[in-house]
Amino acid sequence: MSRDPRNPDPEYLDFWRERHVCTLTTPRPDGTPHVVPVGVTYDPEAGLARVIANRHSRKVAHVRAAGEAGARVAVCQLAGRRWATLEGLAVVREEPELIADAVRRYAERYERTPRPNPDRVLIEITLTRAMGKA
Template sequence: MSTEIRNQGDGYVEFWHEYHLCTLTTVRPDGSPHVVPVGVTVDAVAGIARVITRKSSKKVANILASQPGQARVAVCQVDGGRWATLEGTAEVRTHPDVVSDAVARYGSRYGRTPAPDPERVVIEITIERAMGHVDAPKPRAVNVAE
């Protein structure tokens, strides 16, 4: 298991398996951040987070514009007072087996498998830092009539 994730304590990995939309932050060539909503899957044992996307996306272009091995990114998710962020370096993977594996992982986490897309690629993030606070109680549903 990734040392960074293991050091976060009980519940951290489980939080990354719950259904939550996330954000991915990449860095544009001018140095400014580009933040977009994504689905993320985390393989804590391998220390890798994955995002499936289209190869024509801006997030892919930002990663490819970096020097090899230098594309710094972060993924984050929030649920009330619980939050988690993973930082690392990203690479774009195109091999069909890698894409199929990432799509299956996405389907497992999010309960649906996306339709086939010949433009699909995987952003694979080697996790270098994990942070967050996942021990806060889950937010309760609020009835607006209260």
């Protein structure tokens, strides 16, 4: 079921506030999908999803390889029959205040603060599509 990523219904948004491991799918240089488990936060008001990551990870390399325009990516979560996918254009952000905000959002959703990491960056996804059955 297609949804408006900036105006989700309450059930869909509640599902994204629950604690679930998600997946991030990024394109490899040859176009094949690279899927890894991640923590994701969803901010419909800003039209963003956020993933904190290590700057040396493959997922970050894949997003950077797409250039300034961004990489087409998807994040997904599921629990039983409920599932939700957000799609959009991802870029890597290195501004300390944006990373700190993303860490705060992660800690709120996942009920734990990630350990300090000087190599942490933010994969910021500008949302273009939302789907799911929540």
